[in-house]
Each structure stands twice: as C-alpha cells, then as structure tokens.
Amino acid sequence: MSQPLFSSPSVAQGHAITADSIIKDVTLANFVVDVIEASRQRPVIVAFGSVRSGASKQLTPVLEKLTRAAKGAVHLAKIDIDREPEIAQQMGVQSVPAVFAFLQGRPVDGFMGAIPEAQIKTWLDRLLKASGGAVPPDDDAVDLDSALKQAAEFLAAGDIVTARAVYADVLDQDAQNAGAHAGLVRCLVSGGEVTQARAMLDGLPPEIAKDKALNAARAAVELAEQAAKGGSVGDLQKKLEAHPDDHQTRFDLALAHYAAGQREEAVDQLLEIVRRNRSWNEDAARKQLVKFFEAFGLTDPLTIAVRRRLSSILFS
Numbered sequence: 001m002s003q004p005l006f007s008s009p010s011v012a013q014g015h016a017i018t019a020d021s022i023i024k025d026v027t028l029a030n031f032v033v034d035v036i037e038a039s040r041q042r043p044v045i046v047a048f049g050s051v052r053s054g055a056s057k058q059l060t061p062v063l064e065k066l067t068r069a070a071k072g073a074v075h076l077a078k079i080d081i082d083r084e085p086e087i088a089q090q091m092g093v094q095s096v097p098a099v100f101a102f103l104q105g106r107p108v109d110g111f112m113g114a115i116p117e118a119q120i121k122t123w124l125d126r127l128l129k130a131s132g133g134a135v136p137p138d139d140d141a142v143d144l145d146s147a148l149k150q151a152a153e154f155l156a157a158g159d160i161v162t163a164r165a166v167y168a169d170v171l172d173q174d175a176q177n178a179g180a181h182a183g184l185v186r187c188l189v190s191g192g193e194v195t196q197a198r199a200m201l202d203g204l205p206p207e208i209a210k211d212k213a214l215n216a217a218r219a220a221v222e223l224a225e226q227a228a229k230g231g232s233v234g235d236l237q238k239k240l241e242a243h244p245d246d247h248q249t250r251f252d253l254a255l256a257h258y259a260a261g262q263r264e265e266a267v268d269q270l271l272e273i274v275r276r277n278r279s280w281n282e283d284a285a286r287k288q289l290v291k292f293f294e295a296f297g298l299t300d301p302l303t304i305a306v307r308r309r310l311s312s313i314l315f316s
Helices: 031-040 054-069 085-091 117-131 144-156 160-173 178-190 194-202 212-228 233-242 247-259 263-277 280-296 301-314
Strands: 023-025 044-049 075-080 098-103 106-112
Touching (some): 044 054, 054 117, 117 160, 144 160, 178 194, 178 212, 194 212, 233 247, 247 263, 247 280, 263 280, 280 301
Parallel strands (some): 044 075
C-alpha cells in the first residue's frame, strides 16, 4: 500500500525552499517536500496537467507567469498525470487541467479547467491575502491586451460564457476599454441575443462608440439583424435549386448561412453572385462581402482567403 500523500516523513522536516525553485516539476518522490512541507512556508499551487491536453498547454504558461509575478510569495508545482497517476488518484483528479492551492500542508482551494487569466489572478490574490502573503502591486496586474486576445480565442472556440467573463474582468480594470465592450457585443450576437447586443451598442458613450474597435461588433449586429429577416437555409436552398439564376434567393441564402454560423457557405453564395453577375442590384453581393469582412475581422484567415478569391473573379 502506498504512503498517503499528506503525511510528512521526518527527513522532510526543516527543508529549505530556495529562491530559484518557485516552479518545479513534482513527482511522487518529492511531493511531500515540494508541496506539503513547502506549503507550510508559503502557498503552493499544484497544477495537474498532461501533454495530451490542449487546455493544460494553454493554462500552464499563465500559471507560470503569475507565479513569477508574485516574486516568491507563492510556488508552483506541476504534475503530469500520465507519469504520476498515483498522485492524481489520491487527489481525486479525473480530468485536467486541475489546480489546487496548498497551505499549511493541506489543499484549501482550487479550480478545474483553463479559466481566464484575469480570474486566475483574482483567485491567486485571494489566496495570498488569506495566507498573509503580499499581493503583487498594480504594475503586475494582468496585461489587458493579453486578456483581450485570450477572450477572443475563447469566443472563436465557441466558449461564450468564458469569453464574456474575461471581457467583464477587463472592464473591471478599465471601464473605457473599447475592445472589451466590442467583445461583449460580439458575445451577445454569438449567443443569439441580437436585441440585447443592439441595445448595448446603442447605449455606449460616444467616445467609446466611435472607436474603431467597435467596427467589427457593429457589423456583426447589423448582419445578425439582416439575417433574422430572411428564410431558412433549407427552404432557400430548395428555391435556388429550382431557379439557379435567382440572385435574390442566393443572396438571402448567404444571409441564412451566416445566421446559422456557416461562414464559408455564406461567402461562397455571394462569390457566386459576383461571378454570375457582378453588378447585380448595384453591386450588392460585393458590398455584402465587405460587411462580412468587417464582422470577421480583417486578419481572419477566411477574410484573407475570400479577398483573394474576390479579386480573382473581379479581375479575371
């Protein structure tokens, strides 16, 4: 029978933690020394992960960054569950990433999953206050640009709840941050709350509303409102099959695809209109593509690819 993790052998007593060992890879052999005993001097964050877990790869650099920012007030112990299944079993870890905070030899708090950096910092600050340690000063606060980038990644992956939480955290630090306001509007649109998105957009102060960061969010709201007026993909597809040269139906089908989250299908229909009759309805298909580009973002891979295809059609 294996020795319980929370017992401390006498050889570990008095073990000193050096300043250059705040982040360690921990195994069963050194768990007692580098987690149990170390946590009697300062909080120790124990992070269970796996090289097979994308979320673990995303979370680990954030934990390392915040641990270093704490300047010795907290230590980080990283545990690979594939190599150390016994530790994971005794801690009851069933999925990764899983994070625990140890204090005075015992786990006192924790969280599961790759939560946003801003939330981790709040959690860590609370832990340090509870332990009597020093909370990092304001100049060690989470970089807002990094938080916005992380929120955009969550939104792109379809994790609207987490994205909204990150954007809200940014606004807690900077209420005038146009990028965070834009992100919240896009979250509402992605969640089908178009009316609420419009209300939020219209309610922004002029100095924020005119910021170019709101352009994509504004385009997303307008497209969602436009798409809501059209028919279903199935009905429009059947109608188009019967009348392939009905450009209005093809145009409506593009909007229906967009409303259903089918971006590539939407742009394909608009490009087909341009290919068949580029001047139809006063260049409506090309203008609609430009709106899509604004909503997707100018650096979105789909925007870049479709711009090339559009240029090829227009200048062929």
